[in-house]
Amino acid sequence: MKKTKLNLLIKCILVMVPMWAMIAFIKLYPLAFTGRDSVIIYWNTNFINTHHKEDYKVLIMGDSVAATCFMPEYLSEDTINLSIAGSSMLDGYYTLKHYLKNNAAPTDIFVTYMDYHLQQDNIFWRASSLVGKYTFEDNKEIYDSIMATDADVSESINMDNFWEEAIQYVIGYPGKYMNAIVQAIEEGDRLEANKKLLKKIDLHSGRYCKMVNDIYDIANSNRVGYGEFFVTDLQDLYYTRFVELCAENDIRLHIVKTPSSYYTAYTEKYEKQIREYYAGLLGGYDNMEFVWYRDEYFVEWFWDNAHMNQHGSYQFTQRLKADYPEIFGNYAATPRQMETINADINIENELSYIFKWIDKSNYTVLLYNNLPPDEKINTLYQVYLHYNDQFLMPTDIPNLYYVTGDGAALSGINFAVDDKNINLQVGSDLTSISLASKYDITAVIIDNSNGTIVRTTHANYNFEEGSFHLMD
Amino acid sequence: MLFNSADFLIFFPIVTLMYFIIPAKAKNYWLLIASYFFYMCWNPKYIILLFTSTVITFISGLAIEFISGKEYDFKKEKTYKNLVVAASFTLNLGLLFYFKYINFALDIMSHILGAVGIHMTVPAFDIILPVGISFYTFQALSYTMDVYRGEIYAEKNFFRYALFVSFFPQLVAGPIERSKNLLKQLAVPKAYDYDNVRTGLLTMLWGYFIKLVIADRMAIIVDNVYADLENYHGMVLVVASLAFTIQIYCDFMGYSIIAKGAAKVLGMELMENFHMPYFADSIKDFWRRWHISLSSWLRDYLYIPLGGNRKGTARKYFNLLLTFFVSGLWHGANITFVVWGLFHGIIQVIEDIFRKVFGNVSEQITNKNLALLWKGINIVKTFIIANIGWVFFRSETIGQALWVLKNSLKLDNVKSFITGGGIYALGVNKVGLVVMITAFILLFVCSLIKEKKIAPIEWISSKNFIIRYAIYWTIVTLIVFSLDLNGQEFIYFQF
Known part of the structure; x- marks a missing residue:
């Protein structure tokens, strides 16, 4: 009798082999099918559950605003941005909890959640569960917390099916993933695309957001007004837990409310409520603060009413560096960080900003001036105006100038001039500047640390606006 | 549950x-x-x-x-x-x-x-x-x-x-x-009992396959078309009607098979509810094969007590129509179900009159090939009639059903549907199509085996390990590839 029962059990297991194989595939190769939007959550979950040899001293946490505003490449090598667009404090708490379980505590955490995310109970549970972020223990705590606070999480999950779904996510039940797997099969190259994306996230130290220089279209938007501030019980519960976790680990917590555009208005009542809330939350902790950057930024530094574009993020990051010199200090960008800056340079669409990104890092910029002789000085000055104390230096080739971020002499670049072009070689990278160019200026940005040509671009001078516009 | x-x-x-x-x-x-x-x-x-x-x-x-x-x-x-x-x-x-x-x-x-x-x-x-x-x-x-x-x-x-x-x-x-x-x-x-549990579990697996792989996939096409009916005509409506014909069969049969399998695991034998209804060569035959437990219930407890065919032709037809009226009404409180039932009743009456006038044609054909051809024609005819009936069953109103039937005839988009990948526009992706075609082949082969009075599970069990597990794993793989479609309730739950 026993034998037949055992036989039956073995046969049942055998018959279901494709199911086990699929579960194993889901657990072992999530990148092969994970949708683009989930890659950052996968990266984040993987990061917090891994022990890192290097200690990160500063964590950036929060939602899309935090992902946008804080640029680790300009802060410090040991800053990591663990924020996830759309997430809530509930998710942030487990991010920190898992990170601390596997890693040494950071000295500082900067956390930013849009007020909106604290005022509703969209808990981001499904998105995080999809990449296996929550353990059974986490799920139990989440379930109990939702029930205890009577939170309306219906947008995120039907609580009647909470455990059914939670178990499916934890074990990797194929029903939750087949849609993505089928799409991945049809696309054919999702694994490669995801690996690329993962590298990009790594490069940006976890910062994953819409990195653009689009400008907030106020002509077609309403002015945003804030009149009543409140925090739901569930979010409050998790914020309190988050603060306690920081206190237990002796972490300096900086709750940051980032600058808004001048197209946003707060009532006095709102400001009072928000300050009172955070004062209550952080009361009793000396090493924690709530900082509201009440500056009104230009709308040109936002791509929508809440999110800064690259230029806005740059401004805010510089401001943060200035306000916390003991944390971020003055430092020279490492070659790894410069790779991230290279990415910023590559999406830049204003010549003057290219010089801002470079700052004092180890870059060389070659400028070939094609303007008439009488315009030359003025033109180059316009470019120079946006830069630091370095002057443009002439090279052996007429009309070709250079400047280095750290003021060093020109080196490591080979020139070869023929009838039509100036050919440049940096390491194995080659680029040409046409002598008969139709552009006023050709700029070549060279990353000296990594020995690469970052970008070759052209600009024409707009006499009416008095500025340069990048052509490509 | x-x-x-x-x-x-x-x-x-x-x-x-x-x-x-x-x-x-x-x-x-x-x-x-x-x-x-x-x-x-x-x-x-x-x-x-x-x-x-x-x-x-x-x-x-x-x-x-x-x-x-x-x-x-x-x-x-x-x-x-x-x-x-x-x-x-x-x-x-x-x-x-x-x-x-x-x-x-x-x-x-x-x-x-x-x-x-x-x-x-x-x-x-x-x-x-x-x-x-x-x-x-x-x-x-x-x-x-x-x-x-x-x-x-x-x-x-x-x-x-x-x-x-x-x-x-x-x-x-x-x-x-x-x-x-x-x-x-x-x-x-x-x-x-080892054999009961084994047979029951395999039966359940087959039921899940039919429900999850075929019925739920067909549901996507049907629901997409019926959600936006006025934008479709011709071939799309024909495909949607065919899809529903398959969906309703696989949905209900899938449930019945899972039920039978679950009971078998517990050592109970439930009655057969379906016997390849789309192989029926007349509507009368169709009702011997479709939802057998209901049709036999109506026969035993309504049609026969009413007098059945013992009280003359007119009374027989009346009894038949009344039985099918009740059958339609049993399915749901909507006039569409009543019309669906009566439609089947009327077709049966017509078939009976035809038989009375022309005699049993299939018995008159002595040539084996011709007999086979005649049977084939009748199977196709019955399938088309059943298909028309299902349009009433699926539609929300009689007007909608008639609209679907009328616009199904505007077949000016057959070529564009086939060459333009029309099926993909109805919510089926390429992988889904491969899964669907494989599933159809499996279902068809299994139906043929059953039609030859061979029990598929016993047939599979008699094969060697490789063939046996190749079949099991194909079925399980197709189920796994259909798990994201779940959540579709069984249609017959509403009755």
Whole structure:
């Protein structure tokens, strides 16, 4: 009798082999099918559950605003941005909890959640569960917390099916993933695309957001007004837990409310409520603060009413560096960080900003001036105006100038001039500047640390606006 | 609790395991508790209805037997028995009427009164249709009738009888079991049997395959088209109608097979509910193969008591039409179901007249190939008729059904549908199409095997390990690739 029962059990297991194989595939190769939007959550979950040899001293946490505003490449090598667009404090708490379980505590955490995310109970549970972020223990705590606070999480999950779904996510039940797997099969190259994306996230130290220089279209938007501030019980519960976790680990917590555009208005009542809330939350902790950057930024530094574009993020990051010199200090960008800056340079669409990104890092910029002789000085000055104390230096080739971020002499670049072009070689990278160019200026940005040509671009001078516009 | 839900995948193994562990005397009690729990997962309050129906029919059985035991004269005995049967039917059908048909009846009444110039506002009752009420009511009533006819003894053990009415594998969507079959089996508690469990589990696997891989995939096409009907015509509507023809079959048959498999694991044998209906060569034949438990119920407890074909041709046709009217109404409180039922009844009448005029054509054809061709033509004809009928079944109104049928004939988009990848626009992706085609081949081969009176599971079991597991793994793989489609309720739950 026993034998037949055992036989039956073995046969049942055998018959279901494709199911086990699929579960194993889901657990072992999530990148092969994970949708683009989930890659950052996968990266984040993987990061917090891994022990890192290097200690990160500063964590950036929060939602899309935090992902946008804080640029680790300009802060410090040991800053990591663990924020996830759309997430809530509930998710942030487990991010920190898992990170601390596997890693040494950071000295500082900067956390930013849009007020909106604290005022509703969209808990981001499904998105995080999809990449296996929550353990059974986490799920139990989440379930109990939702029930205890009577939170309306219906947008995120039907609580009647909470455990059914939670178990499916934890074990990797194929029903939750087949849609993505089928799409991945049809696309054919999702694994490669995801690996690329993962590298990009790594490069940006976890910062994953819409990195653009689009400008907030106020002509077609309403002015945003804030009149009543409140925090739901569930979010409050998790914020309190988050603060306690920081206190237990002796972490300096900086709750940051980032600058808004001048197209946003707060009532006095709102400001009072928000300050009172955070004062209550952080009361009793000396090493924690709530900082509201009440500056009104230009709308040109936002791509929508809440999110800064690259230029806005740059401004805010510089401001943060200035306000916390003991944390971020003055430092020279490492070659790894410069790779991230290279990415910023590559999406830049204003010549003057290219010089801002470079700052004092180890870059060389070659400028070939094609303007008439009488315009030359003025033109180059316009470019120079946006830069630091370095002057443009002439090279052996007429009309070709250079400047280095750290003021060093020109080196490591080979020139070869023929009838039509100036050919440049940096390491194995080659680029040409046409002598008969139709552009006023050709700029070549060279990353000296990594020995690469970052970008070759052209600009024409707009006499009416008095500025340069990048052509490509 | 749906068969295709995670709840059931937890519930069923626990129930089964406990069933085999506990002492024989406790087995039926355990199954009864499990069955009531199963029903209450949907809506705990409505368990009262199930219980009420059980009590009424249980008492009716005892009362009929009590009357039989008394030494009344024949006439008196018959009168008393009739009264008991009438009471049982009135109470049960009354509950069914109230919970399923009251709003429909009031609506019809209001239309009729409106037609004769009497306008009144009819209040609508806010009633949730109790899941499976038509199934268990008919099953319970068949017991009353069987006792009345003396075909079985009245059950004395209330708990066993309650289990017969509520046996969870077939409680909410059939098959509508007969007391002669299921009640007898429940009298003998079943011990663990390797072959039963193995066959039952494989049967369930096949049922899940049919439901999840085929029915739920067809549902995507059907739902997409019916959600936006006015934007489609011709080939798209034809494809949607064909898809629904397959969906309704695989959805209901899938459920019935899972039910049969689950019962088999527990050592019970449920009746066959489908026998390749789309291989039928006439509508009469179709109804011998489709939802057999309902059609045989209607035959035994309605058509034959009405006189069947014993009282002349006109009466026979009347009986036929009335039976199909009831069949349509049984499916739902909507005029579309009634029309669907009557459509089948009328076709059967026409087929019968045709047979009377021309005789049995297939018997007259002596050439084997011609006979085969004739059979093929009839199968296709029957399939098309069934397909037309399903348009009424799926549509929300008669007007919509007629619109679909009319616009299906505007076949100016056949080429563009085929060459332009029209199927992809209806929600099926390339992987889904491959899965669908593979599944169809498997279903067709299995149906052919069954048509040749070979049990597919036994056939597979007779093959060597490699073939056997290649088939199992193909089925499981196709199921796995269809798991994201789940959540589709079984269509027949609404009846």
